[in-house]
Amino acid sequence: MAKENLVVCGKCGGVNRLPPSRNARDAKCGKCGSKLFSGHPEDVDAQTFDRQVTRSSVPVVVDIWAPWCGPCKMMAPAYEAAASELEPHVRLIKLNSDNEQAVAAKLGIRSIPTMILFRGGHEIGRTSGAMTAGQIVRWVRDHLPTAAA
Numbered sequence: 393m394a395k396e397n398l399v400v401c402g403k404c405g406g407v408n409r410l411p412p413s414r415n416a417r418d419a420k421c422g423k424c425g426s427k428l429f430s431g432h433p434e435d436v437d438a439q440t441f442d443r444q445v446t447r448s449s450v451p452v453v454v455d456i457w458a459p460w461c462g463p464c465k466m467m468a469p470a471y472e473a474a475a476s477e478l479e480p481h482v483r484l485i486k487l488n489s490d491n492e493q494a495v496a497a498k499l500g501i502r503s504i505p506t507m508i509l510f511r512g513g514h515e516i517g518r519t520s521g522a523m524t525a526g527q528i529v530r531w532v533r534d535h536l537p538t539a540a541a
């Protein structure tokens with residue numbers, strides 16, 4: 393029996409059930425009508441971050457950044473390019489560590505940018521320092537079974 397995918401909306405945090413046959417790239421959120429995968433990594437707050445990591449059946453990458461961090465800003469276009477390549481098999485989100493200091497502390501963030509890959513609510517990879525789009529995509533795929541990436 394085919395399992396349905398649980399996709400958490402990047403805009404409103406609503407949990408959407410998608411049959412695997414459905415093209416998730418075109419799917420819209422049942423709650424707010426936004427595209428579930430826009431190719432644009434959404435900034436999340438503590439609550440949305442938690443929902444993405446714990447409720448999504450899609451692997452989630454979070455980029456922990458801050459507005460004053462030069463390398464973070466440099467990496468933003470690369471992260472965006474990686475999102476359009478990896479979605480809808482992987483969800484990419486961003487967390488502003490200035491706004492969400494408690495989350496950053498809980499994650500044990502020591503330097504930014506740091507990217508963490510979650511699958512089924514568990515951290516399965518972590519890397520620090522700015523990367524190119526190609527490096528981000530490769531890093532994510534290296535940590536996931538081929539079928540998922």
Ligand code: ZN
Binds near residue numbers: 402422
């Ligand atoms: Zn929504």
